[in-house]
Amino acid sequence: MAGYILKRLFFMIPTLFVISVLVFVIIQLPPGDYLETYIAELESQGESVDPDRVNFLRAEYGLDKPIYEQYFVWASGMLVGDYGYSFEYGLPVNEVIGDRLFLTIIISVVTIIFTWAIAFPIGIYSATHQYSWGDYGLSFIGFIGLATPNFLLALVMLYLANVYFGTSIGGLMDPAYIDQPWRIDKFLSVLEHLWIPVVVIGTSGTAGMIRRLRANLLDELQKQYVVTARAKGLQEKKLVRKYPLRMSMNFFIADIGSLLPSVISGAEITAIVLSLPTTGPMMLNALQSQDMYLAGSFLMFLAMLTVIGVMLSDILLAMLDPRIRLQGGATK
Amino acid sequence: MSMHYVSEAPFDAHSVEQLTPEQEKLYLASQWRLMWLKLKQHRLAVGSSVVLIIIYLLALFCEFLSPYNLHTRHTDYIYAPPQRVHVFHEGEFVGPFVYGYRYQLNMENLKREYTPDTQNIQKLRFFCRGDGYRFWGLFETDVHFVCPASDGYLFLFGTDRLGRDMYSRILHGAKISLTIGLVGIALSFILGIVIGGVAGYYGGVVDNVIQRLIEILRSFPELPLWMALSATLPVTWSPILVFFGITLILALLDWTGLARAVRSKLLSLREEDYCTAAQLMGARPRRIIGRHLLPGFMSHLIASASLSIPGMILGETALSFLGLGLRPPITSWGVLLNEAQNINVVALYPWLMLPVVPVIIVILAFNFLGDGLRDAADPYK
């Protein structure tokens, strides 16, 4: 088992390397760099720019070096926790990001728990009551949830709250706590505000997971070993719980691989609409102003979040599934 | 002791090989016919395809069907609410008409308030002349299906901050939103077939590398990547170039699902005995692919393609909504929704959110259709 975990950890290295190259290429794609945009802006305002200063800045940020060297500096910096410099804020990226990443992680984790809590019972109900009215109804609601994009849902929620309660439900904590150190009441305030983004982000993922879980469970219910268990005289409820459901658990955990990217995507855009103090709005800004290291760091963080999440789900799966645990390879 | 029992009933050795009339009917049915028969049973899918056909027809004739052009402004009617179409005026039959608006600025919250003026009856005209347009780029015309009274206005879904008719804009926006899904899927279809085909056909190292690449791409949260990529589109590009750029970006991340489907289908079909049989007859790869492999997985591909169209439409909508996607004058539903980004405006003028409705309908319809197609894709199970 320890060997498997080590292997799995080792596997992440090439993945993260490829991702970092991709991210670096993307942030290098736009013509020009931040300094040029910056200079153009100053000049348009009629201010003169001292060429020496420009050259100094360029050298300072390493923008005059060849691309691969820039990548190397950036990537090796990340390894030791130095994510580069945000031009826009004039601060190291670490300081700009602050709590934002942490909040993104909290929202994602809570959303996944929410998704599971809702999808699991409904998926089981739908599968065990296939073609009943309950199944049809839930499937239909699920489809609508699947079809409604998160940002629209966020908008609608904002609107409804505005119309019916006259308040804004945006934000992730009471404004009084913003930029305050973490204390228990700040944490409680976050929890209080958390449910709206969680519902908004989780809806489509939940709907998708219900569909997949239902299909998987229906599949398992057809299997011969279920008939075997039935032939032993096992009660139907216990039978479903012990066999097909146990098998679906594996699928359920493996499914995190497809759930996580969508949750994080949803978290970003929802954060922008609801103006949450997470990575979303700041990343949008950074992308628009070509604040490359900041944008790159965000992209890298988000990708890492999914990679680590998928790895955790793989390890969990290995613990649950004897076929992987004992044979060391996935069998299907 | 058990008696030796022998059935007395007449015995026909061939009775098990006889087919029922239902089976008889399927004798001559080809793959596509069988799929059609199966799809027909999926009522939601059939209904959805009808809805989709109607919506695509609407988009095709949007200039004719909408009372105004995309950019026609009515500076006197900024943020006017939707008008109701009436048929009776004070119990008297008039035919379809709308009441004109009286305008007043609410000094308290600076909201523009319009109230229907029941004395001002504006009868709708049909097959009438209005804004000029080039129909399908072929000829100039100014005929519309419906227009307001000659000195009146018609805002079925209200107007936006420039006084442009939302109904007309939603109809026009359909054209872009719906094509971007199709163009995007066409691109990712090609990418998916080629890359998945290469992986499935060559196998080995090539397959391994492609598989890993797909895994990595799929582990990326889609939207942030789309955002990053579309942020790289130069500001200097013309809107039409941006349109293609966005489509390309959407397709660039979407092909992975299709490529996987192609690859796994290819691998499983290649194992079918009939492919081996063709190979042993001496069939060249082109024949095996064209005659045995392609027809086998085309139906599956079409099903999975129809299931990924909604993702594309949503992607474009989200990007444009954030201001990273299409730029005016190209107008899609996402671009329209961009106007609704500010909640304070939406709270005052909620009809700005109306483009949400067609987005949801189209996505639902594609999902249902794809579901039905997927079930029907393999009629030989």
Place this chain on the structure above:
Amino acid sequence: MADILTIKNLQVEFDYHNSRIPAVRNISFRIPQGRTVALVGESGSGKSVTAQAIMQILPKKAHVTHGSIRFDDPENGNSAEIVSLDPMGRQMRAIRGGRISMIFQEPMVSLSPVHTVGNQISEALLLHRDVSKSEAMRLSQDMLDRVGFPDPKRAINTYPFELSGGLRQRAMIACALVCRPAILIADEPTTALDVTIQAQILKLISDMQRELNMAVLLITHDLGVVANVADEVVVMYHGQIMESGMIEDIYRNPSHPYLKALMKAIPHFDMKPDERLTPVRHIESSVGELLRIDVDRELQANPVHLEVRDISKSFRIKKNPIFGKSAAPEIKAVSGIGFDVYRGECFGLVGESGCGKTTLSKILMKALSPDEGNIVYYDKTGQQGVDVLALEGDELFKFRRKMQFIFQDPFSSLNPRMTVFDIIREPLLIHEIGDLDYQREFVKELVRVVGLDPRFLNRYPHSFSGGQRQRLGIARALALKPDFVICDEPVSALDVSIQAQILNLLKDLRKELGLTTIFITHNLAVVNYIADRVGVMCRGRLVEIADRDSLFENPVHPYTQALLGAVPHPDLAKPLDFDSALESQASDPASWSAPFRCDESASLELHEIKHGHRVLREA
């Protein structure tokens, strides 16, 4: 002896669209205590549905519409009418698994892959007996010991995927018998197993039966198995009982036309050299002019048609592409295979699953290339052989016409998306033979040759039965007028009544068209019926090769002997020797006695003991 299960006028129907189709029609039979009743029938005869009805585990679409199933428990004298019980109710659940147990055909999928064997066996105990968990585990371990697990203590904590097929079926039996039921229903319990293991499992079931004094309802299509284990027989066809009675009545005095026909359709070992099987459904086959043209051939210079020498092929089991241990175990699929096939003969290749016979056939067809060895094909015209393995490009393309292949699975071998005409015409198109008119005529003739109606040409394969599809596959193989045909298990996916049809067809075609064939099968009776010479394969090696008569009369290699000894004959006069079957580990080369012993040190080779009869042993 008292009847413990009595079935009267049972009718089971399936919902089909808006109508109901009967699967079991008005059948009645009974099961006496401690006896074995065999329910015999072909696929679709309704025998499994009957078993499901007894267990009340019918699929949702099926309903018992009429009749009764009465269970009289010999233990406490209680009697229950199963049909009227709620399938999910307490009473039925107590009977199911507690008093009536069932085992299934596929041991691979019948057990849950994520629960230990011990867990799954003890489950039944915990459900039906008032025992503690540790007690249940102890009893389960006991049971595993009794069904022949070598190390029951360890086995209790293993997962099913860690066991071989035979052991899994044993675990399944332990699972069913741990509560000491009054009746065991065994649904094709040995169909998925090799013949040597089949004998062991049958022996195990009858031993357990004696020990527990239980009744067994054995569901099978194999009259050989029935003859060896049953006391009474019920023959079903198309949902109805055709004939039933004591085993002696059924085998010595079959009376119903269906049963009589079936008995005549099964190949057996003591058939006379030119005795023919009579298929249940006769087909009319006629070879026409187009196919016959170049049949009566010129001089036959070389009696050898195909020469196979030292063919070896290994596969590396890939565990993990990057981190797998670098010395991944190499599996020798075939090693050092060599034989000759003579012109016009049928060479049979026999072996159990995994013996490498399919790998070998793929190598012969150039669908797979061997690690070493060579294959030479001798044309009818000259002495000069063709090195088959070296063929490439155009030469290979031309060679394809000479050698064709008939597949095992009649469902996978025909492209469901093409019409019958397109399927059979395809080889003609590929090799650009004739114009459309000629092709149409020729395809019609081919269809007639395999006894099908040429009017069917516009249909798709899905409208044909398994046997008909297999005939279409044969027609396609003949389209190129090959003179060499390899048949890979062509009848093993078919019912016995159809088997004879296909075997006769192949026999006739071989004679009329002068074909040379290699016939690969696991069924010794079939190979005895159709082959002139036979090679026996085990674990990738050819262990014995001889003409049919010497092989069947005088098998030398221990594996061949074990194989022959394990075949159940549909003949009461030739019972299986179960005791030797249970002991032998025949398919394990390490268990062979000297001089056949096969280990690292041994240098074995095919040793000629009689003219044309060679056996693998130490030189």
